Amino acid sequence: MNFQLSEKHTQHESASRRQHEHVDALVLSELNPLVVVDHLDGEHTTLTLLTFGSVREVCPKCQQGNLKLVLRQTSVRMAHLFCAECESCFDARYADGAPALTI
Known part of the structure:
Protein backbone atom coordinates (compact mmCIF):
# COMPACT_ATOMS: atom_id res chain seq x y z
CA MET A 1 0.00 0.00 0.00
CA ASN A 2 1.10 3.57 -0.59
CA PHE A 3 0.25 6.09 2.13
CA GLN A 4 0.45 9.86 2.16
CA LEU A 5 0.28 11.44 5.61
CA SER A 6 -1.36 14.70 6.50
CA GLU A 7 -1.03 15.88 10.09
CA LYS A 8 -3.66 17.71 12.12
CA HIS A 9 -2.78 19.45 15.37
CA THR A 10 -5.38 19.82 18.09
CA GLN A 11 -5.43 21.85 21.28
CA HIS A 12 -6.28 18.72 23.30
CA GLU A 13 -3.08 16.77 22.59
CA SER A 14 -1.49 17.43 25.99
CA ALA A 15 -4.77 16.90 27.86
CA SER A 16 -5.20 13.38 26.51
CA ARG A 17 -1.59 12.51 27.31
CA ARG A 18 -2.04 13.56 30.94
CA GLN A 19 -4.67 10.88 31.60
CA HIS A 20 -2.17 8.01 31.77
CA GLU A 21 1.16 9.65 32.65
CA HIS A 22 1.74 7.11 35.41
CA VAL A 23 1.72 4.23 32.93
CA ASP A 24 5.10 3.39 31.39
CA ALA A 25 5.19 1.92 27.90
CA LEU A 26 2.27 0.85 25.75
CA VAL A 27 1.98 -2.76 24.60
CA LEU A 28 1.94 -2.67 20.79
CA SER A 29 0.64 -5.41 18.51
CA GLU A 30 0.99 -5.27 14.74
CA LEU A 31 -2.19 -5.10 12.68
CA ASN A 32 -2.72 -6.11 9.08
CA PRO A 33 -3.09 -2.80 7.14
CA LEU A 34 -5.72 -4.42 4.89
CA VAL A 35 -7.91 -4.97 7.96
CA VAL A 36 -7.40 -1.45 9.33
CA VAL A 37 -7.71 0.62 6.13
CA ASP A 38 -10.23 0.38 3.28
CA HIS A 39 -8.32 0.66 0.04
CA LEU A 40 -11.07 0.67 -2.58
CA ASP A 41 -9.03 1.88 -5.57
CA GLY A 42 -6.47 -0.92 -5.50
CA GLU A 43 -3.16 -1.51 -3.79
CA HIS A 44 -1.08 0.76 -6.01
CA THR A 45 -2.99 4.00 -5.48
CA THR A 46 -1.84 6.42 -2.81
CA LEU A 47 -4.13 6.70 0.19
CA THR A 48 -4.06 9.94 2.22
CA LEU A 49 -4.27 9.41 5.98
CA LEU A 50 -4.89 12.25 8.41
CA THR A 51 -2.63 11.81 11.46
CA PHE A 52 -3.10 13.47 14.82
CA GLY A 53 0.48 13.85 16.00
CA SER A 54 3.31 11.59 17.01
CA VAL A 55 3.39 9.45 20.14
CA ARG A 56 6.45 8.64 22.22
CA GLU A 57 6.60 5.01 21.04
CA VAL A 58 9.09 4.07 18.33
CA CYS A 59 8.14 1.50 15.71
CA PRO A 60 8.98 -1.95 17.13
CA LYS A 61 9.34 -3.33 13.60
CA HIS A 80 -4.24 2.84 15.31
CA LEU A 81 -0.60 3.89 15.44
CA PHE A 82 1.18 4.12 12.10
CA CYS A 83 4.85 3.98 11.14
CA ALA A 84 5.53 6.17 8.11
CA GLU A 85 8.92 4.50 7.59
CA CYS A 86 7.81 0.89 7.11
CA GLU A 87 4.05 1.52 6.66
CA SER A 88 3.12 -0.76 9.58
CA CYS A 89 -0.01 -0.39 11.72
CA PHE A 90 -0.22 -1.13 15.44
CA ASP A 91 -2.86 -1.43 18.12
CA ALA A 92 -1.89 -0.05 21.54
CA ARG A 93 -2.92 -1.26 24.97
CA TYR A 94 -1.87 -0.43 28.50
CA ALA A 95 -0.03 -3.06 30.53
CA ASP A 96 -3.31 -4.02 32.24
CA GLY A 97 -4.85 -4.85 28.83
CA ALA A 98 -7.06 -1.75 28.59
CA PRO A 99 -7.21 -0.24 25.08
CA ALA A 100 -5.12 2.93 24.76
CA LEU A 101 -6.71 4.27 21.58
CA THR A 102 -10.37 4.42 22.58
CA ILE A 103 -12.10 7.52 23.82
Whole structure:
Protein backbone atom coordinates (compact mmCIF):
# COMPACT_ATOMS: atom_id res chain seq x y z
CA MET A 1 0.00 0.00 0.00
CA ASN A 2 1.10 3.57 -0.59
CA PHE A 3 0.25 6.09 2.13
CA GLN A 4 0.45 9.86 2.16
CA LEU A 5 0.28 11.44 5.61
CA SER A 6 -1.36 14.70 6.50
CA GLU A 7 -1.03 15.88 10.09
CA LYS A 8 -3.66 17.71 12.12
CA HIS A 9 -2.78 19.45 15.37
CA THR A 10 -5.38 19.82 18.09
CA GLN A 11 -5.43 21.85 21.28
CA HIS A 12 -6.28 18.72 23.30
CA GLU A 13 -3.08 16.77 22.59
CA SER A 14 -1.49 17.43 25.99
CA ALA A 15 -4.77 16.90 27.86
CA SER A 16 -5.20 13.38 26.51
CA ARG A 17 -1.59 12.51 27.31
CA ARG A 18 -2.04 13.56 30.94
CA GLN A 19 -4.67 10.88 31.60
CA HIS A 20 -2.17 8.01 31.77
CA GLU A 21 1.16 9.65 32.65
CA HIS A 22 1.74 7.11 35.41
CA VAL A 23 1.72 4.23 32.93
CA ASP A 24 5.10 3.39 31.39
CA ALA A 25 5.19 1.92 27.90
CA LEU A 26 2.27 0.85 25.75
CA VAL A 27 1.98 -2.76 24.60
CA LEU A 28 1.94 -2.67 20.79
CA SER A 29 0.64 -5.41 18.51
CA GLU A 30 0.99 -5.27 14.74
CA LEU A 31 -2.19 -5.10 12.68
CA ASN A 32 -2.72 -6.11 9.08
CA PRO A 33 -3.09 -2.80 7.14
CA LEU A 34 -5.72 -4.42 4.89
CA VAL A 35 -7.91 -4.97 7.96
CA VAL A 36 -7.40 -1.45 9.33
CA VAL A 37 -7.71 0.62 6.13
CA ASP A 38 -10.23 0.38 3.28
CA HIS A 39 -8.32 0.66 0.04
CA LEU A 40 -11.07 0.67 -2.58
CA ASP A 41 -9.03 1.88 -5.57
CA GLY A 42 -6.47 -0.92 -5.50
CA GLU A 43 -3.16 -1.51 -3.79
CA HIS A 44 -1.08 0.76 -6.01
CA THR A 45 -2.99 4.00 -5.48
CA THR A 46 -1.84 6.42 -2.81
CA LEU A 47 -4.13 6.70 0.19
CA THR A 48 -4.06 9.94 2.22
CA LEU A 49 -4.27 9.41 5.98
CA LEU A 50 -4.89 12.25 8.41
CA THR A 51 -2.63 11.81 11.46
CA PHE A 52 -3.10 13.47 14.82
CA GLY A 53 0.48 13.85 16.00
CA SER A 54 3.31 11.59 17.01
CA VAL A 55 3.39 9.45 20.14
CA ARG A 56 6.45 8.64 22.22
CA GLU A 57 6.60 5.01 21.04
CA VAL A 58 9.09 4.07 18.33
CA CYS A 59 8.14 1.50 15.71
CA PRO A 60 8.98 -1.95 17.13
CA LYS A 61 9.34 -3.33 13.60
CA CYS A 62 11.86 -0.96 11.95
CA GLN A 63 13.07 0.98 15.05
CA GLN A 64 12.91 4.28 13.12
CA GLY A 65 10.93 7.44 14.04
CA ASN A 66 8.00 7.84 16.39
CA LEU A 67 4.64 6.31 15.53
CA LYS A 68 1.78 8.56 14.41
CA LEU A 69 -1.77 8.46 15.75
CA VAL A 70 -4.39 7.76 13.08
CA LEU A 71 -8.03 8.07 14.17
CA ARG A 72 -11.07 6.63 12.38
CA GLN A 73 -11.76 8.36 9.07
CA THR A 74 -13.63 7.68 5.85
CA SER A 75 -11.20 4.98 4.78
CA VAL A 76 -9.86 4.03 8.23
CA ARG A 77 -11.84 1.36 10.09
CA MET A 78 -10.16 1.68 13.48
CA ALA A 79 -7.84 4.03 15.34
CA HIS A 80 -4.24 2.84 15.31
CA LEU A 81 -0.60 3.89 15.44
CA PHE A 82 1.18 4.12 12.10
CA CYS A 83 4.85 3.98 11.14
CA ALA A 84 5.53 6.17 8.11
CA GLU A 85 8.92 4.50 7.59
CA CYS A 86 7.81 0.89 7.11
CA GLU A 87 4.05 1.52 6.66
CA SER A 88 3.12 -0.76 9.58
CA CYS A 89 -0.01 -0.39 11.72
CA PHE A 90 -0.22 -1.13 15.44
CA ASP A 91 -2.86 -1.43 18.12
CA ALA A 92 -1.89 -0.05 21.54
CA ARG A 93 -2.92 -1.26 24.97
CA TYR A 94 -1.87 -0.43 28.50
CA ALA A 95 -0.03 -3.06 30.53
CA ASP A 96 -3.31 -4.02 32.24
CA GLY A 97 -4.85 -4.85 28.83
CA ALA A 98 -7.06 -1.75 28.59
CA PRO A 99 -7.21 -0.24 25.08
CA ALA A 100 -5.12 2.93 24.76
CA LEU A 101 -6.71 4.27 21.58
CA THR A 102 -10.37 4.42 22.58
CA ILE A 103 -12.10 7.52 23.82
